[in-house]
Each structure stands twice: as structure tokens, then as C-alpha cells.
Amino acid sequence: ASGLSAGELQDRLARFVRLRRSWESGQVRVEAGRVVGSQTFGRLRVTVEPRLAAAEMAALIRYAWGRDLAKAQTQTRVAREGLDELIGRLLADEAQGILQQGLARRYERRTEALPVLRGRPAFTENFPWRPEGMTRIVCTHHQLTADNLHNRLVRAALERAVYLDVSVPTRRALAAHRAAWRGVAGAMAPSGPDFKRARERTDRLTEPYALALRLSELVLRGERPAGLFAAGEESAGFTLDMAALFEKFVERALRERAEKEGLTVRAQSPDRGAFLDDFGKPYRRVVPDLVVYRDGVPVAVVDAKYKPYWPASVGGRPERKVSTADLYQLFFYAQRLQLKHGLAEPPAAFIASPLPAAKEREAEPIDDRYRRVTWRAGGRAEGVVRLVFVPLTDMLHAVGSVRRNTLWAEVWSPLISLP
Numbered sequence: 001a002s003g004l005s006a007g008e009l010q011d012r013l014a015r016f017v018r019l020r021r022s023w024e025s026g027q028v029r030v031e032a033g034r035v036v037g038s039q040t041f042g043r044l045r046v047t048v049e050p051r052l053a054a055a056e057m058a059a060l061i062r063y064a065w066g067r068d069l070a071k072a073q074t075q076t077r078v079a080r081e082g083l084d085e086l087i088g089r090l091l092a093d094e095a096q097g098i099l100q101q102g103l104a105r106r107y108e109r110r111t112e113a114l115p116v117l118r119g120r121p122a123f124t125e126n127f128p129w130r131p132e133g134m135t136r137i138v139c140t141h142h143q144l145t146a147d148n149l150h151n152r153l154v155r156a157a158l159e160r161a162v163y164l165d166v167s168v169p170t171r172r173a174l175a176a177h178r179a180a181w182r183g184v185a186g187a188m189a190p191s192g193p194d195f196k197r198a199r200e201r202t203d204r205l206t207e208p209y210a211l212a213l214r215l216s217e218l219v220l221r222g223e224r225p226a227g228l229f230a231a232g233e234e235s236a237g238f239t240l241d242m243a244a245l246f247e248k249f250v251e252r253a254l255r256e257r258a259e260k261e262g263l264t265v266r267a268q269s270p271d272r273g274a275f276l277d278d279f280g281k282p283y284r285r286v287v288p289d290l291v292v293y294r295d296g297v298p299v300a301v302v303d304a305k306y307k308p309y310w311p312a313s314v315g316g317r318p319e320r321k322v323s324t325a326d327l328y329q330l331f332f333y334a335q336r337l338q339l340k341h342g343l344a345e346p347p348a349a350f351i352a353s354p355l356p357a358a359k360e361r362e363a364e365p366i367d368d369r370y371r372r373v374t375w376r377a378g379g380r381a382e383g384v385v386r387l388v389f390v391p392l393t394d395m396l397h398a399v400g401s402v403r404r405n406t407l408w409a410e411v412w413s414p415l416i417s418l419p
Contacts, residue, residue, distance in 0.1 A: 002044035037239030151185035157216030316367030
């Protein structure tokens, strides 16, 4: 279907979905991973839809990427579940919100030739004086304008978003906002550093742009997003890593809960001194997700894993055990923190994994006794990894309510009660 060789297609699909051989003639099994979205490979378009409903997915994106809890619930109602439609609708909603609050405008210093005096005349630019031909005077002045980096980035995203595979109402909304931004901001072809500079310049005026910039970067990351109407052309869609999104959700949820208990949560920078080569140079860096501190002392390390570790088989035993790699990773982080801070015992280690709502489960959660994994060396317990299940769907439905606080207290109680 793609027009590509089997080997080339498998290589290009590797980071998006997995191909499995099938015993049935003419068929192939395609397995989705942690990435959702759409990609085009030759003449074949592959779409992976999120497991979450559209409104829940929108709430997750908004909360994980910086929206206030009270504003994280979405009014978005989409007819289809595809990521193109969802992101297009969210971008249109954010653009509407920016327009309602007011575009970010700044005074910019300009020096230009004007027919009337404005600001201060630039005397050195106006000489030699030519009375017979002088119709303009060069002046330096400050002008209030919306033609700045933030608005140019949003305009660039809107220019491309109208070509997404979205419904007619969403396309009309995006086109209307594109016309509005064309009137206030210049065109540009953004790169990664442009979005980084925009985030570094966040202030009171540009704070409402935070989520719009995230969505804009997502839309612009593809070469040229296109819908099925352009299936005959070479194009690339965009994808969203659900594991990274879940990590952001866990980080924010944990930080907001822990701060009420006098704890500090930090997203750690890469540790380049953990593995060294023979020359004493960094060989490989390690990056723990989150470290929880009490009075400057690490008490726990938390690693968010977007993996289904909750389903139980017979007798409440785990259907899927925590992977060896995940266990080694957590024990290593804990031991590393123990040595760096001179602790008598390693900090507690937690794996945070999503738990579907009760009506969405095809099995019961594992028993509590299977949620603790102990590492023993020489008959002595050297560390413990605890599984913490995050009721993602329930939390998204409980945003802004008393129920949400109750859920968070239940989820993080093993961590909060640490000595």
C-alpha cells in the first residue's frame, strides 16, 4: 500500500508503530506503542488514536502543559477522535482566549523617515539639509506593536494548522484566527530555538501564550501536516508522545500535593558524573524523573512510566511485572542519591503508572502485596521500589473539585508518610 519496500517501510515505522508478521496470507499485524498521531509513509497514512476520550485528552494536555487546575477542563467538543482534530480545536480555542484577553503588544524603538515630526529627530540622519527636496524627516520614536516573536510563532502555526485533517467547523475557526494574526504579525519560518527564546521571555503579557506556543511547536514539528485529501502527496503529520505527556502530568500533580506537606519536588538535570570512561570523561548520563526533598535531603525518587502495570491475573498476581530495566534504573537512582548525599539508607523509590477508571478496566488491579519490590544483597534489604497507580481518567474528571484532592491524597499517601 505504501509503495515502499518492506524493509524501508519497517525502518520508517519503527518509532511510531511495530509491524508483526501474520500467519494469515496478505495480512500484517500493526501494534501501537506510546505515540499517538498520524504519519504518512509513501502512499500509506497511519493514524494512532489516543485511548482517552477527546475531552479527557484535551484536559490532560492543558493541565500537563501549564493550565491552572480550575481551567484545565475543556469545553472542546469534537466529532472525531483523531489527534489532528483535537490539536486543531485546542489551538483555535487558545487563539480565541488570547484575543479575548488581548494580544501581547510592546513598545519597539524605531528610526524611520516620516512626513511629520514624531518622537525625537535624528539630527545626524537629517544632514546635510536639503530644503528644496526635504519632504520627510528621520525620527526616533517608540511604537506600540503586536508584531513580536510570540505572535509570529502563533501565526506560523495557524498558517499550517488549516491544512490538518480537521472538521469543517475547526478549519473555519483556524482560518478566521489566521486572518486575524496576519493583520498584526509578520510571517516567519520558525525553528526550535525560536520557541525556546519565546518561553524564556514569558512575562505577565505573554503568560496566556504558554499553551498556544506548545501547541504551535507540535503542529510545526512536521514537514507539512496534511489530511487525507492530500494523500497522494508526500507529507508528514505530527505525533505526540503519551509517555512524555504523562510524565508532565505526574510532575505537576505530585508537586502541587507535596508542597502542601512541606516537601520540594525537582525535575532533575542530567547527572553526567554517574558513568565515566577511562579518561574520566562522561560516558553516559542518567536522568531521574523527579526527586522529592525534605529540608534539602532527598527522601524519594519518582519515575513516571506510561505502562500498564496494574492488571492482575489469577490470585491478584501481576499480569505484567515491572521490567528489569525499570527496576535497575530506580535502584541505581536511589543508590546514586544515597552516595551523593551521604545518607544511611537509599531514598524510597516509586514508579508512577496510569490506572484506568473502573468502567474502563478489563481486569482487576493487582493486590497490594505485589506493589512492593525489595532488592536484597547478602540477606539484607538494600532498597524498595513501590508501585503507585495514578487514576488518570478519574483525576481528569475530578479537576477543580474536592474529589480530586481526595484522589491525590490516596495516590501519594505512601510518599507523604515517609519519615
